[in-house]
Amino acid sequence: MYRLSKLRFGFPIGLLLMLFLDGSISQIFSTHLFRPSAIMVSHLVVLWLIAAVLFEDQYDIPIARWAAAAGAIFDLYYTGIFGVYVFIFPLAVYLTRLMVAYISPNFLSGLLIYFIDITMVEALGYLASRMVHLTSMAGSTFLVTTLGPTLALNLALFVVLYFPIRWVYNWLK
Amino acid sequence: MQKFSFNRRLVIIIVCLIVSFALMTVSVAVRNKRSTPPLIQQFGNDIVGLTDRIVALPANGLSGSVSSISELLNTYQENQQLKKQVGELAQTKVRDQTLAKENKQLKQQIKLNDSLTDYSAISAAVITRTPSSWQNQVVINKGSSAGVVKNMPVMSGSGLVGRVAEVNKTNSKVELITDNNDSANRFAVQITTKSGKTVNGVLSGFNANSGQITMNNITTKAKISKGDKVVTSGLGGVTPKGLYVGQVAKASGDDYGLSTKLYITPATDLSDLNIVTVAVTKQ
Incomplete structure (x- = not known):
C-alpha cells in the first residue's frame, strides 16, 4: 500500500519542508519567539511525525527511520552537535506508537499525546545540552522560560494545523 | 519470552x-x-543549506515585504531626521577619507604593511536560525569558498554580533554573543576612558534578562564611566582592532568586591539579524 501511494514521496518532502520551516520561523519571528523571559521553540518537524503516526492507518510508513534522518539533519545543520535529536525524534515516534495503541487517536487525544511528546523532546534536549555544557540554565529556569512557552506555542500550532495536515495526509494516501 | x-x-x-x-x-x-567540521558533515551541510534556501528565500522575502509595508508608515518622520544626519555624515566621510589616505602614507613611510585595524568585509545574508532555546546560532549564506574562516568576528548594523563557529563550503554557522555556553569564544576588547586611559579585558558573557554583555575581572584603577565606548582590541590575532561592541551601561564591583564588573549595552539589536558582515583580518 505504502509503496504505491503518494505518501512515499510526499511524506519525506513534507518532513524536509517542516524541518526548514522551523528554522525560518525562528529566524523571521526571532524578536517575538526568543525573549529572555519566554523562549518559544517551534517543533513543526515533531508535529509532522506525530501526525504521520496518527493518520497513517494501514499504510505503514517507516516513520522511525525518517525521524532518525530528520534528527541527523537537525543535528548537523542546525545545532552542530551530532547525536542528540537523531535519537530523540525516533523516540518520540516510538512513544506515540505506544500511546496510540492504548488511546484511539482523535483531535483531543492527539493534543494530549503531542503535549507529552513535546515535553519529552524538550526535556531530553535540555538534559543532553546540560551534559555537554552547551547551556548552564537551571532546571527551574528551563521549566518556566523554555518548556512552558514552547508547549504553549506548539499546542497552538497543533490546534491550527491539525485539520490542514490531516487533509494533506488524506490527499497523499 | x-x-x-x-x-x-x-x-x-x-x-x-x-x-x-x-x-x-x-x-x-x-x-x-578542528578548524572546520569533517568533510562528510561539510558536504551534507552544503546540500542541506542549498535545499533550505528553497524554503528560506520565499519566507524571508515575505517577511521582508511585510516589514517594508509597516516601515512605510513612519518613513516621513524618519526621513526628516535622517536628512539632518546626512549633512554631518558627508563631512565625517570626507575627513575619514583624508585620514585614511594620510594613514596609508604614514604607514608607507615606516614600512608597515597591515596593522591590526585593517580588515576586509564579506557581507552575507542570514538563511535561518537554530530552533533552540540555548544555542543562539544563525546560518549565513557565505562559506569557505567566499573566504570565511572559523572564529572570524561577525558584525551587523554598527556593532559586533558574534563569531563564525563552523564553516562549510557555501554556508557557515555564526554563534551570537548572546550564547552563553562554556566553549564560546570570548572577545578581547578595550575601553578608552574619558581621561584617555586604555583598559583591556575580555567579554565574559551575556545577561539575557537585561540584554547586556558582561565583562568581569577588571582590576584597573582607571575610572570607567557610563557611556564609554567598548571596541575590540585586536589582541589574540583573529579579531581586527576597532570593531565597535557597545557602550558601558554600568560599572560595579563584582561578587567578591575585588575587581570591577562592567555591563555593556550592545550596539545592535541582537535578536533581529538579516544581513551580517564577516570581518576578515589581513594576514
Whole structure:
C-alpha cells in the first residue's frame, strides 16, 4: 500500500519542508519567539511525525527511520552537535506508537499525546545540552522560560494545523 | 519470552544512550578543536543549506515585504531626521577619507604593511536560525569558498554580533554573543576612558534578562564611566582592532568586591539579524 501511494514521496518532502520551516520561523519571528523571559521553540518537524503516526492507518510508513534522518539533519545543520535529536525524534515516534495503541487517536487525544511528546523532546534536549555544557540554565529556569512557552506555542500550532495536515495526509494516501 | 523481549529492549536503550553520549562528546570536541567540521558533515551541510534556501528565500522575502509595508508608515518622520544626519555624515566621510589616505602614507613611510585595524568585509545574508532555546546560532549564506574562516568576528548594523563557529563550503554557522555556553569564544576588547586611559579585558558573557554583555575581572584603577565606548582590541590575532561592541551601561564591583564588573549595552539589536558582515583580518 505504502509503496504505491503518494505518501512515499510526499511524506519525506513534507518532513524536509517542516524541518526548514522551523528554522525560518525562528529566524523571521526571532524578536517575538526568543525573549529572555519566554523562549518559544517551534517543533513543526515533531508535529509532522506525530501526525504521520496518527493518520497513517494501514499504510505503514517507516516513520522511525525518517525521524532518525530528520534528527541527523537537525543535528548537523542546525545545532552542530551530532547525536542528540537523531535519537530523540525516533523516540518520540516510538512513544506515540505506544500511546496510540492504548488511546484511539482523535483531535483531543492527539493534543494530549503531542503535549507529552513535546515535553519529552524538550526535556531530553535540555538534559543532553546540560551534559555537554552547551547551556548552564537551571532546571527551574528551563521549566518556566523554555518548556512552558514552547508547549504553549506548539499546542497552538497543533490546534491550527491539525485539520490542514490531516487533509494533506488524506490527499497523499 | 516476555522477559527476553524486555531485556532486549533494555539493551537497545542502553546501547543507544552510550552511542548518543559518545557522538555528542566527539562532536563537541571536534567543534572546539578542528578548524572546520569533517568533510562528510561539510558536504551534507552544503546540500542541506542549498535545499533550505528553497524554503528560506520565499519566507524571508515575505517577511521582508511585510516589514517594508509597516516601515512605510513612519518613513516621513524618519526621513526628516535622517536628512539632518546626512549633512554631518558627508563631512565625517570626507575627513575619514583624508585620514585614511594620510594613514596609508604614514604607514608607507615606516614600512608597515597591515596593522591590526585593517580588515576586509564579506557581507552575507542570514538563511535561518537554530530552533533552540540555548544555542543562539544563525546560518549565513557565505562559506569557505567566499573566504570565511572559523572564529572570524561577525558584525551587523554598527556593532559586533558574534563569531563564525563552523564553516562549510557555501554556508557557515555564526554563534551570537548572546550564547552563553562554556566553549564560546570570548572577545578581547578595550575601553578608552574619558581621561584617555586604555583598559583591556575580555567579554565574559551575556545577561539575557537585561540584554547586556558582561565583562568581569577588571582590576584597573582607571575610572570607567557610563557611556564609554567598548571596541575590540585586536589582541589574540583573529579579531581586527576597532570593531565597535557597545557602550558601558554600568560599572560595579563584582561578587567578591575585588575587581570591577562592567555591563555593556550592545550596539545592535541582537535578536533581529538579516544581513551580517564577516570581518576578515589581513594576514
